[in-house]
Amino acid sequence: MSRREGNLEDPQADSSISPLPHLESKIQQTHSLARLLTKYAEQLLQEYVQHQGDPFGLPGFSPPRLPVADLSAPAPGHAGLPVPERLRLDEAALAALPPLLDVVRRRQAELNPRALRLLRRLEDAARQARALGAAVEAVLAALGAETRGPRPEPAAAAIAAATVTAGVFPAKVLGLRVCGLYREWVSRTEADLGQLAPGGPA
Amino acid sequence: MPAGRPGPAAQSARRPPPLLPLLLLCVLGAPQAGSGADTAVISPQDPTLLIGSSLQATCSVHGDPPGATAEGLYWTLNGHRLPPELSRMLNASTLALALANLNGSRQQSGDNLMCHARDGSILAGSCLYVGLPPEKPFNISCWSKNMKDLTCRWTPGAHGETFLHTNYSLKYKLRWYGQDNTCEEYHTVGPHSCHIPKDLALFTPYEIWVEATNRLGSARSDVLTLDILDVVTTDPPPEVHVSRVGGLEDQLSVRWVSPPALKDFLFQAKYQIRYRVEDSVDWKVVDDVSNQTSCRLAGLKPGTVYFVQVRCNPFGIYGSKKAGIWSEWSHPTAASTPRSERPGPGGGACEPRGGEPSSGPVRRELKQFLGWLKKHAYCSNLSFRLYDQWRAWMQKSHKTRNQHRTRGSCPRADGARREVLPDKL
Numbered sequence: 001m002s003r004r005e006g007n008l009e010d011p012q013a014d015s016s017i018s019p020l021p022h023l024e025s026k027i028q029q030t031h032s033l034a035r036l037l038t039k040y041a042e043q044l045l046q047e048y049v050q051h052q053g054d055p056f057g058l059p060g061f062s063p064p065r066l067p068v069a070d071l072s073a074p075a076p077g078h079a080g081l082p083v084p085e086r087l088r089l090d091e092a093a094l095a096a097l098p099p100l101l102d103v104v105r106r107r108q109a110e111l112n113p114r115a116l117r118l119l120r121r122l123e124d125a126a127r128q129a130r131a132l133g134a135a136v137e138a139v140l141a142a143l144g145a146e147t148r149g150p151r152p153e154p155a156a157a158a159i160a161a162a163t164v165t166a167g168v169f170p171a172k173v174l175g176l177r178v179c180g181l182y183r184e185w186v187s188r189t190e191a192d193l194g195q196l197a198p199g200g201p202a
Numbered sequence: 203m204p205a206g207r208p209g210p211a212a213q214s215a216r217r218p219p220p221l222l223p224l225l226l227l228c229v230l231g232a233p234q235a236g237s238g239a240d241t242a243v244i245s246p247q248d249p250t251l252l253i254g255s256s257l258q259a260t261c262s263v264h265g266d267p268p269g270a271t272a273e274g275l276y277w278t279l280n281g282h283r284l285p286p287e288l289s290r291m292l293n294a295s296t297l298a299l300a301l302a303n304l305n306g307s308r309q310q311s312g313d314n315l316m317c318h319a320r321d322g323s324i325l326a327g328s329c330l331y332v333g334l335p336p337e338k339p340f341n342i343s344c345w346s347k348n349m350k351d352l353t354c355r356w357t358p359g360a361h362g363e364t365f366l367h368t369n370y371s372l373k374y375k376l377r378w379y380g381q382d383n384t385c386e387e388y389h390t391v392g393p394h395s396c397h398i399p400k401d402l403a404l405f406t407p408y409e410i411w412v413e414a415t416n417r418l419g420s421a422r423s424d425v426l427t428l429d430i431l432d433v434v435t436t437d438p439p440p441e442v443h444v445s446r447v448g449g450l451e452d453q454l455s456v457r458w459v460s461p462p463a464l465k466d467f468l469f470q471a472k473y474q475i476r477y478r479v480e481d482s483v484d485w486k487v488v489d490d491v492s493n494q495t496s497c498r499l500a501g502l503k504p505g506t507v508y509f510v511q512v513r514c515n516p517f518g519i520y521g522s523k524k525a526g527i528w529s530e531w532s533h534p535t536a537a538s539t540p541r542s543e544r545p546g547p548g549g550g551a552c553e554p555r556g557g558e559p560s561s562g563p564v565r566r567e568l569k570q571f572l573g574w575l576k577k578h579a580y581c582s583n584l585s586f587r588l589y590d591q592w593r594a595w596m597q598k599s600h601k602t603r604n605q606h607r608t609r610g611s612c613p614r615a616d617g618a619r620r621e622v623l624p625d626k627l
Contacts, residue, residue, distance in 0.1 A: 053309040055281030055316075063324055111311040113367055167247045168312050169327030 094133030261317030274320030306365030333365035335419030451504035470518035505541035
């Protein structure tokens with residue numbers, strides 16, 4: 001093997017192999033994924049409000065902004081944080097979303113059992129949030145930034161049990177909130193990765 | 203629960219956020235300053251009502267913030283503000299609503315009834331389910347594809363419009379023994395259908411019925427009893443070929459193969475052929491094609507493209523006496539009849555002179571006879587042979603007549619008579 005190709009046993013032995021192109025490629029891929037999921041998240045929200053009936057989805061509809069376990073919307077100061085910190089928060093939110101989306105899907109399966117496309121989109125969203133979260137975590141690791149490490153499992157069973165006994169209207173509002181949070185966080189992730197992507201300000 | 207719970211950014215003190223079943227707290231109406239969240243409750247929650255019935259509801263404020271009253275509250279239903287005359291204050295903290303003659307719910311997830319504060323913020327919500335109980339499903343029909351499965355379809359009672367989500371469940375059991383089974387693969391051939399893919403018994407009847415259930419009640423169809431062998435269908439015949447019959451301008455030959463899945467059982471299969479002209483939507487059906495795999499279409503237009511399809515009815519399998527179920531039609535196969543060689547009316551045809559036998563009663567009678575044969579014996583090889591010979595002879599004699607005309611003569615009456623009658627007639 002030539003010096004140009006480097007030593008396979010010790011990738012860092014030859015500094016002519018730069019990890020940067022791989023990192024850039026990874027960031028770009030993850031950014032593209034986030035952009036795609038932002039579009040899907042918007043579609044999910046539109047599909048969701050359609051099935052809940054008016055006034056869900058009407059302009060000016062402002063249901064109570066109920067807090068959701070383990071997750072809030074991106075804070076106003078988020079954009080002012082260093083990029084690695086923003087990505088850590090993005091990753092944490094993306095990890096919290098799948099069980100919430102699962103709960104919403106189960107409740108919607110009872111309320112709107114024939115809304116197959118909605119149910120499929122909710123299932124896909126949970127998978128996509130996991131995938132994007134894992135990709136962001138990989139980018140953070142490649143950047144040498146700390147990730148959050150293991151976190152306690154969300155109380156999905158408790159949340160699910162609570163929504164079953166909750167009234168239908170609060171369940172509809174909760175679902176709207178979760179879909180909204182999903183859209184906000186994938187959009188936020190796209191913007192944060194855009195700072196790192198080639199051609200971005202970072 | 204702290205008011206105005208901070209977002210993840212504020213939690214960058216590197217402490218994992220407390221894990222709280224906040225959905226439970228939300229459901230129980232934990233108040234949140236400034237949001238109006240769950241500061242009131244509507245009763246009843248999520249009621250189910252018959253179309254045309256009335257509803258009395260109340261919105262009771264919790265008194266948070268202190269001093270909150272029902273003054274200024276109002277109702278909306280599916281985003282529309284309800285007339286104030288439908289509301290009245292029961293007491294300082296309770297606003298009542300009276301709705302009469304309710305219409306069916308606009309969406310299956312329930313109509314959204316909401317109680318609003320004076321500033322429009324939503325204090326509480328309840329979902330109304332207004333509809334009808336299901337009526338008895340009916341018109342169950344089932345078929346088995348190649349004796350391997352069973353698919354059933356039914357019609358929901360009341361044309362299906364109950365305004366509520368209605369669950370249909372197809373049940374089946376062996377007639378004299380066995381437990382009730384529930385079909386699991388729904389909507390396979392339309393919204394009210396179910397497919398049982400396997401583990402079906404032959405030679406013993408099944409009882410099949412449909413149960414419909416919604417929030418307002420349930421209904422059960424009549425029981426259909428059937429033997430799988432009496433409702434067998436199969437695939438369309440494969441390898442359908444359509445070809446010309448020599449130069450005969452008004453005929454096409456159709457050949458096909460028995461559907462392979464049942465070919466060892468199709469002793470009494472029936473077939474049907476349908477055909478149409480290329481630019482027509484009207485199909486002609488040939489019905490009496492018994493257990494054959496070929497047929498000849500006659501009486502067609504010359505120089506015309508025809509589309510042809512074939513289907514099979516596998517009746518009589520294992521001695522079943524029932525009619526059987528037609529397969530789907532095969533994919534259309536096209537072929538064209540040869541163009542006519544006879545010149546048209548203005549093309550210089552030799553018009554028969556008065557008294558000439560070519561326009562005489564014998565020729566007319568012959569034509570009528572063959573026309574009758576054609577109509578009543580589509581697939582009779584014997585008559586087609588005769589007809590073919592006659593037609594070929596006629597075409598040949600036309601050519602000969604034209605040649606004579608070209609030479610400046612027409613056939614004499616007697617000779618023409620002799621020429622008209624083919625030998626074998």
